[in-house]
Amino acid sequence: MARKYWLLLFIVAAVLLFAGNGSLLVTDSVESNYALTAKEMVLSGDWLSPQIYGHYWYDKPIFFYWLTALAYKLFGFTEFASRFFPAVFGLAGAGLLAWGGSKLYNERSAFYSVLVLISSVEYFLISKSVITDAVLFFFFSATLLFFYLGYRDGRASYWYIMYATAGFSVLTKGPIGVLLPGLIITLFLLWQQDWRVLGRMKLFTGTLLCAAVAVPWYAAMYSLHGSDFINTFFGTHNFLRATVSEHPRDDVFYYYTLVNLLALFPWSGLVPLAVYKWQQAGRPKLTEQQRFLLLWALVVFVFFQCMATKYITYTYPLIFPASLLLGDMVASHTDSVNGGYRLFIGGGFALLLGGAWFAVSNGLVAAELLFLLPLALMVGVMLDYVLRLCCNERALGIAAMAVFFYMALIFSIAVPFSEQRSAKDLGEMLTVQEAREVGLYGRYPTSAVFYSDSKIVKLMHNSEVAGYVPKDFSWTTKNVMPYATLEANPFDVVVVSMGSYKSFMKQSNASWQVVDEDGQWLLLKLNRLN
Structure with a gap:
């Protein structure tokens, strides 16, 4: 070569x-x-x-x-x-x-x-x-x-x-x-x-x-x-x-x-x-x-x-x-790399497109970005045809089709999906609020700690603590984030996931005021006037 x-x-x-x-x-x-x-x-x-x-x-x-x-x-x-x-x-x-x-x-x-x-x-x-x-x-x-x-x-x-x-x-x-x-x-x-x-x-x-x-x-x-x-x-x-x-x-x-x-x-x-x-x-x-x-x-x-x-x-x-x-x-x-194999490739990319549509239908990806995937496939198919016509290298066309598809996948699916799976907005919200130490109720997002300088403490019920404490030769050894009990919540600032807000308010004895949110998380401050 x-x-x-x-x-x-x-x-x-x-x-x-x-x-x-x-x-x-x-x-x-x-x-x-x-x-x-x-x-x-x-x-x-x-x-x-x-x-x-x-x-x-x-x-x-x-x-x-x-x-x-x-x-x-x-x-x-x-x-x-x-x-x-x-x-x-x-x-x-x-x-x-x-x-x-x-x-x-x-x-x-x-x-x-x-x-x-x-x-x-x-x-x-x-x-x-x-x-x-x-x-x-x-x-x-x-x-x-x-x-x-x-x-x-x-x-x-x-x-x-x-x-x-x-x-x-x-x-x-x-x-x-x-x-x-x-x-x-x-x-x-x-x-x-x-x-x-x-x-x-x-x-x-x-x-x-x-x-x-x-x-x-x-x-x-x-x-x-x-x-x-x-x-x-x-x-x-x-x-x-x-x-x-x-x-x-x-x-x-x-x-x-x-x-x-x-x-x-x-x-x-x-x-x-x-x-x-x-x-x-x-x-x-x-x-x-x-x-x-x-x-x-x-x-x-x-x-x-x-x-x-x-x-x-x-x-x-x-x-x-x-x-x-x-x-x-x-x-x-x-x-x-014959005609039958190319049908296999087409079916595989069709399944990937189906997965992308599933992501859109579940609100994981913005629908307006999805057009990049079929567009990339069309470009890939055309390049495949040109390569076979010019040099009879059908494998080059298959690879080119895949690469075009992946490039579109990065920006139409991967980037929006990473935004859904990351708590960067929460980390930035805590940085703006200058919150040095906060309690958190709901799933624990390690990425929020990475994107902020805050200490984020997981709040749990007393009944949950026993199963959470790390033990030797047990998967609980992976639970190394700081934690405290919800019943003895020592924090004036608490972060609550949207899905856990009603449960938190129902079980908290204090009065809380929503001061900020990012679509996935609510930032609450203790209302001491009450």
Whole structure:
């Protein structure tokens, strides 16, 4: 592939990843936890022990907080800063795939692999989200990619890069960053029946390198916080996630099947087609690198399907090998993107449009913005036609259609939706009112704390407190925001969600006056005249 095509591809990827990032508000509940923790890191000057609401917070390791805090130092406490490093690592992941694809296959297959990646739904979503997964994707993928290159080529530098990136995976997400790649590598060597490679893998010096990257922070945290850190980080946020479902309704056998159909869209329809072509060809023997990539994807899928707690983002690392396999298929079999497959694409985008209409009908998105989505589809279809007419590259048209759709999605759906899921207006209202400490009745919006300088204390009934108090090896350990009882409400200023206003007034013995509102929240002040 000519250099100009690579340049164009990465310009498109960069535009897609950074477009609208300054307008996408920090949302509740997951993004705001990361953002507020990094903000408190900057304000407190403590860059070692993560904390939130002034309490130590052992939810995730330190590396993503360091990155986000660094972005805040560079760009201020803004939405763009919050999403800066996820976008950077999303772009770095695409670069790693381009380099790895050219090593494993050829430049043409590498190009189409990157095309598959950057036009897939989950890559687009995660690389714009204030969560750890884009960073983990890069280090996790690098660990396994450099293992295989070291296994195939025997270069010591590849082994050492593998160990270093495994260390950064552990520093980003925890033990899973080394345990899961280790499981994949072990199963691959078992499949290959080749254990002699262990003598060439630089196990001793490589393990020291991995430990040099990951262990110092863990050791420092244990030295400072002792069993509290061990019980909460390893107990609750690792062992408990694996054994007790945080969201029981999602713990179903088909969960990640549905997730990955969407995650790989618009390319997921090629998976059954690839299996069909393989069977039609008489089930030819898989190459060594195909076995490794398939094992990588399948182990990630099965491993997290067996975990009790399920999140949409957990199987994201399988997108890397899936993109390589599908990209090579598209590069080698141009007939794979045929008329029937294009019907699949059309149906998928129709479902996304249906979801957008549902958002409008439920008041989540302004209806006048929705026209951008069908407009983007029309532009994408026209570009698809032009590309097929000019260069007979049907896959380029599919990717272009997806990118146009995502660009419209950012401004017509994602930005308005983030406004609905964020309490930035409340944070700004508290800043204007110069409210330093307030009570809050209703759902607790961490984003309001991020966007203000106020201490927001959750008000609960006496009967609710017992179930709220954090306990070891229980999901209640995530309840670290400050709280007080409604019956002994010590605040002169209280924030109440619109839906909870009648309940609050009915159960409060005091007289309150509404002094401000933002459409979702009411700001009340105690009326002392009564």
